[in-house]
Amino acid sequence: MVVMKMKFPFQKRVKLAQGLWLLSWCATVAGATTFTLGCLLKTELRRRAEVMDNTDIHVVPNTLMIVGLASLGINYFASKICQDALDAGRFPRWKNFLKPYFAVSCFFTVLMLLSVIMSYAMKGSLESSLKAGLRNGIRFYKDTDTPGRCFQKQNIDRLQMEFRVLWKQRLQGLICSFSRVKSNVDGRYLVDGVPFSCCNPRSPRPCIQYHLTNNSAHYNYDYLTEELNIYLRGCREALVHYYMGLMNTIGAGVLSIFILQGSVLVSLRFLQTAMEAVAGKENTEIETEGYLLEKGVKDTIMEYLDPVLKFFLLKNGGKVEEGAAADKPAAVP
Amino acid sequence: MSVGKVTFTKVEREKLAEVLWLLNWISVVTGAILLGMGLFLKMEIQKWQEVMSEQGVLYVPHMLITTGLAACGINFLGGKICLDCADTNKFLRWKLVMMPYVICTFFFTACILAGALMCYNIRSELEESLFLGLRYSMLYYKDTDTPGRCYLKRMLDLLQIHFQCCGNTGYKDWFQIQWISYRYLDLRSMAVVDRLRNNVEGKFLMDSVPFSCCSPLSPRPCIQQQLNRPLAHFNFDQQSQHLNLWRKGCRQALLDHYTIIMQSISLIVLLIWLFELLVLTGVRYLQTAMENVIRVGDPESESEGWILENSLAETARSNFNIIKNLGKCYQVDNDPNINVPAMIAEQEIHSEQVQVQRTS
Numbered sequence: 001m002v003v004m005k006m007k008f009p010f011q012k013r014v015k016l017a018q019g020l021w022l023l024s025w026c027a028t029v030a031g032a033t034t035f036t037l038g039c040l041l042k043t044e045l046r047r048r049a050e051v052m053d054n055t056d057i058h059v060v061p062n063t064l065m066i067v068g069l070a071s072l073g074i075n076y077f078a079s080k081i082c083q084d085a086l087d088a089g090r091f092p093r094w095k096n097f098l099k100p101y102f103a104v105s106c107f108f109t110v111l112m113l114l115s116v117i118m119s120y121a122m123k124g125s126l127e128s129s130l131k132a133g134l135r136n137g138i139r140f141y142k143d144t145d146t147p148g149r150c151f152q153k154q155n156i157d158r159l160q161m162e163f164r165v166l167w168k169q170r171l172q173g174l175i176c177s178f179s180r181v182k183s184n185v186d187g188r189y190l191v192d193g194v195p196f197s198c199c200n201p202r203s204p205r206p207c208i209q210y211h212l213t214n215n216s217a218h219y220n221y222d223y224l225t226e227e228l229n230i231y232l233r234g235c236r237e238a239l240v241h242y243y244m245g246l247m248n249t250i251g252a253g254v255l256s257i258f259i260l261q262g263s264v265l266v267s268l269r270f271l272q273t274a275m276e277a278v279a280g281k282e283n284t285e286i287e288t289e290g291y292l293l294e295k296g297v298k299d300t301i302m303e304y305l306d307p308v309l310k311f312f313l314l315k316n317g318g319k320v321e322e323g324a325a326a327d328k329p330a331a332v333p
Numbered sequence: 334m335s336v337g338k339v340t341f342t343k344v345e346r347e348k349l350a351e352v353l354w355l356l357n358w359i360s361v362v363t364g365a366i367l368l369g370m371g372l373f374l375k376m377e378i379q380k381w382q383e384v385m386s387e388q389g390v391l392y393v394p395h396m397l398i399t400t401g402l403a404a405c406g407i408n409f410l411g412g413k414i415c416l417d418c419a420d421t422n423k424f425l426r427w428k429l430v431m432m433p434y435v436i437c438t439f440f441f442t443a444c445i446l447a448g449a450l451m452c453y454n455i456r457s458e459l460e461e462s463l464f465l466g467l468r469y470s471m472l473y474y475k476d477t478d479t480p481g482r483c484y485l486k487r488m489l490d491l492l493q494i495h496f497q498c499c500g501n502t503g504y505k506d507w508f509q510i511q512w513i514s515y516r517y518l519d520l521r522s523m524a525v526v527d528r529l530r531n532n533v534e535g536k537f538l539m540d541s542v543p544f545s546c547c548s549p550l551s552p553r554p555c556i557q558q559q560l561n562r563p564l565a566h567f568n569f570d571q572q573s574q575h576l577n578l579w580r581k582g583c584r585q586a587l588l589d590h591y592t593i594i595m596q597s598i599s600l601i602v603l604l605i606w607l608f609e610l611l612v613l614t615g616v617r618y619l620q621t622a623m624e625n626v627i628r629v630g631d632p633e634s635e636s637e638g639w640i641l642e643n644s645l646a647e648t649a650r651s652n653f654n655i656i657k658n659l660g661k662c663y664q665v666d667n668d669p670n671i672n673v674p675a676m677i678a679e680q681e682i683h684s685e686q687v688q689v690q691r692t693s
Contacts, residue, residue: 157549
């Protein structure tokens with residue numbers, strides 16, 4: 001049962017080859033773009049690596065870079081193949097190359113789609129990584145004399161100023177958690193104050209950093225209604241928003257590149273099957289049929305998986321045979 | 334005696350025309366670069382224009398923008414002209430335009446040089462403008478409820494954070510200004526009233542700075558108040574004081590920022606000027622060579638090209654005479670169309686004068 005059969009007269013084949021050549025060069029540029037986008041995302045994630053607990057999220061830019069590089073190779077070969085396709089003398093030399101080529105290309109194209117899905121789906125992982133990372137960052141904010149932690153204060157201050165955020169909890173949450181040093185059980189010096197980097201420049205009054213929950217400490221001040229004094233957004237929320245925005249934009253771009261790459265592969269498959277029907281015939285300008293898959297989808301997958309499985313089974317089968325051969329002489333006295 | 338005389342064969346003339354066509358197109362690109370740099374400089378100045386007392390410095394980017402546009406236009410035309418100059422017949426079309434084109438190119442090349450020198454020399458004017466502008470911005474820092482000044486607090490805070498600076502010359506400038514508005518001062522409090530009374534002008538002055546002066550590089554939380562009394566804070570030694578706030582004044586920080594931009598632009602503009610000079614020289618040679626070919630009459634022959642036909646002094650003198658005589662175009666004496674011998678004309682004038690004397 002042939003999948004997607006189409007008739008290809010000579011002119012249509014020529015047009016297909018020309019169009020495919022152009023498309024494959026566009027796809028090469030798109031592949032380079034994917035690689036660049038992967039590098040960009042990785043750089044951005046590394047910039048804030050000190051407030052992330054783990055590097056799980058780095059799988060997205062790593063995949064994008066691998067797929068970008070692979071797509072450069074895939075599309076380079078695609079352009080070479082379609083250049084030779086119309087020359088009946090040169091096309092047969094690609095015959096043995098095409099089956100593994102399509103297998104590898106499909107694998108990397110599916111990987112591209114996976115990276116797009118991951119860029120949307122890894123929001124939860126990013127959020128939990130930032131939650132743990134920021135918590136540690138804030139905890140070690142004061143340790144400017146401890147090696148390994150001395151830059152945390154600087155990093156958190158710069159982060160808060162750049163992203164216009166305050167600590168990961170909202171101000172209402174602070175009311176519950178902060179208390180004075182005398183009533184604190186762990187012996188830590190807690191105050192209802194924030195560092196200067198939480199101050200909002202848009203506030204019409206000079207910044208109030210200390211005694212935030214005490215209305216009587218400041219003239220004409222009510223902490224429940226005061227919105228402009230300090231940044232109210234949490235750093236975790238701001239960073240997640242920033243990175244998800246970046247990844248969503250990149251994801252949308254890579255999705256369109258995936259569609260382009262897919263169309264290159266489909267066109268190449270049609271061209272290959274159409275040209276194979278011409279091989280051996282005297283008149284190369286006859287009308288031929290091109291198709292996507294010779295057998296059904298399931299049969300084609302089994303056809304590709306069989307060599308891989310046989311490779312592993314043969315190994316096991318060989319060992320079984322050797323074992324049997326070894327046993328036989330031993331069995332015979 | 335011509336200046337820079339060179340002899341051109343037909344092949345050399347054609348090659349010169351081709352090369353100049355290419356150079357003119359490159360000049361269009363450099364003109365676009367000039368335009369881009371002018372726009373960039375204008376945007377950079379307008380970003381922080383509230384801290385500049387007057388907008389006089391904007392004439393530099395305007396000059397660059399105008400010159401860039403002129404460069405694009407003139408060199409686009411020049412490309413067309415040079416392409417046609419390879420052929421004698423096509424050159425005749427442009428014959429009358431060539432001289433004005435060369436003069437225009439000369440003037441706009443001079444403008445490019447002027448632009449480069451302006452960029453280089455603007456520092457002192459900018460410093461004065463920034464000094465006054467920052468002083469006024471700091472004075473009106475607290476006026477967040479006055480229309481026309483309400484944005485100054487935010488702008489100054491963002492400036493200090495972005496450029497890592499504090500105050501005009503240093504952080505102590507804030508001690509001489511009341512930067513806390515009366516709206517947020519409890520005038521019933523004795524401490525506040527005392528402080529207001531202690532000051533001659535009735536201003537609320539403190540030895541404290543806004544939060545935007547704080548440096549994240551400090552190992553301790555920022556100390557903004559009682560800066561003149563280090564003993565008021567625990568363990569506030571020399572080193573802590575040094576790291577606590579930004580030490581640089583905003584005037585110096587902004588001046589450094591703009592100086593770097595202007596110097597880079599000035600260098601690029603100088604390089605563009607040298608390139609334009611090259612193009613101008615080539616076009617002048619091509620113009621004179623083609624004119625001489627037409628004068629000789631034989632398109633295949635060799636011709637001479639030069640920069641100036643006579644020496645510099647003679648050319649200056651003849652141009653001066655042309656300008657002097659521009660206003661005398663309607664005088665009878667000099668009209669070449671009237672065939673009046675000079676001697677008879679003088680006699681007639683003399684006899685008229687005598688008759689007039691007799692009648693009076």
